[in-house]
Amino acid sequence: NAGVTQTPKFRILKIGQSMTLQCTQDMNHNYMYWYRQDPGMGLKLIYYSVGAGITDKGEVPNGYNVSRSTTEDFPLRLELAAPSQTSVYFCASGTGLDLSGEKLFFGSGTQLSVL
């Protein structure tokens, strides 16, 4: 199994451009998440999804949009890129239904720079 796959690994955007960060998981997990991590900081939750067709905001959703049309895919959309969105973005997935505990599986991240 590949686990959680994120593309691209690196991207440079100009202010005002838009892009979609792709995330795919092959573990049939119901829950998926998008986090951002600024240098030297912890991870902040942007959006999450509890299943296909269901999404909800996390701690820092402004400037981002998500969709969840399938169990496997959870893309993150930046509509008007701003320098404040320069960060490393991590996608994660989890079963969300394990009564004995819950562990998240993370992708390798996308490093985004907005100049």
Added chain:
Amino acid sequence: LAKTTQPISMDSYEGQEVNITCSHNNIATNDYITWYQQFPSQGPRFIIQGYKTKVTNEVASLFIPADRKSSTLSLPRVSLSDTAVYYCLVGPLPYTGGGNKLTFGTGTQLKVEL
């Protein structure tokens, strides 16, 4: 969500046992305690999770006192490869409703030297 406090950094030597303590004074009844490890340029990796008392797996132990206001991650006989940032998270499990809004703080940077 319960706020967590952990040391910013710790230093150790190879072969030593490392204990990282996390304070979470306002932990709720249905909150679990989870630890993740993160290497540079990688996503966090699950280490261990517990609710109360002691949990042990192949890589670490988690000690949780009866009042659950703190927890200690114990790494036995660390090696250079254990140099990483360790995050303590406290919150309800997703199945309890409301999704998962666990927050990663700044973590503890563990540096292991020869």
